[in-house]
Amino acid sequence: MSKQQIKKGLGGWLFLTLVLITYGLLGLVNPEATSQSLVFFTHVMLQVLPVLGLVFLLLFAANLALKPKWIRRYLGSGSGIKGWIAATLGGMLSVGPIYPWYAMLGELRQKGMRDALIATFLYSRAVKLPLLPLMIHYFGVTYTLVLCLYLIGFSIVTGIVVEKLIPVRDV
C-alpha cells in the first residue's frame, strides 16, 4: 500500500471520528435533531448501498481490465475528442450519490486520467437523465432543454479552466 493510500485511509477514519464526535455532542444538546439526522442517514444509506455495490464492481473491473496505457490513451492528455465525449457521457450516465464516484475517479486519475476530464465528468453529472421528466414537469420542456445544453457545454468549459488552473498534480 502506498504512502498516499495510507494517508487517504487515515484521513477518512479521522474525518468519520470527527463527525461521530459532532453527533455525540449534538446528541447531548439536541437529542431530537440528532435522532432525526440518524433516521435521515439510515434512509440515505439504504439508497446508497446498491450504488456502493455497483461502484465496487466497477472498481474491481477497472483494476482488472484497465491498464494505465489504455487510460492514458482514452482519458489521458492525448485522448482528444473521444476523451471529452467519454467524460461527458460518463457523468450524465453516472447514478447515485457523488461520494463513491470520487473513489472511481481517484483511481482512474492515478492511472492517467486528465484533470480536465475528471472535472467535466463531475460537472456533467448535473444533467440527470432519469430526473429529466421531473424537471420538465416543474420547469417546462424549453427551460429543461436550454439548461441541459448549457450544462453540457459548460461541463467542458469547466474541465478546461480547472486544468489550466492546476498545472501540477497535487494528489
Place this chain on the structure above:
Amino acid sequence: MQTENHLKDTFKKTIRTFINVLPIIIGMILATSLVITMFPEQVSSGLFGNGEIIDTLLGASIGSIAAGHPLASYLVGGELLGGGVSLIAVTALVVTWVTVGIVQLPAEALMLGTRFAVYRNIVSFIAAIAIAFLTVYTLQFLGLAWPALNV
C-alpha cells in the same frame, strides 16, 4: 494459476481501496444528514428579495451548501419561484445544488486532491451563475420569459 493470482491480487487491491473510501462516504452521509436536518428549506425562502444579482448569488450559495437529492432542488426551486424569487436565482440554486459541494469538499479533497477540489468548486460556482443568466436570457430571446414557462 497466474490468472487466479491476478484475480486475487486485484480483488485485494479493490478491497483496500474500498476500505479507505468507506469511512469518507459514511462520514459524508452523516454530515449531510445533519446539515439537512438542522437547516430546513423554510429558512432559505425568507432570505430572498434583495435584487436580482444578490438573489442569484444567494441562490448559488444555498445550492452550494445544500447536499440533498437533486429532486429536492426542483421542489425548493418550484416553491421559491412560486414565492416570487427570480428564475435566474432559482436556476443558480438548481445548478449549484448538483455541481458545487461545500459539504462534500472534504471528501473530494481527500480523494482527488485539495487544490483540484477547491478550484473545481470555485469554477463550478462561477459557471453556475453564468448558466443561470444565459439560460434565462436565452428563454427571453426565444420569447419564453417566466411565467410563460410550463410549470
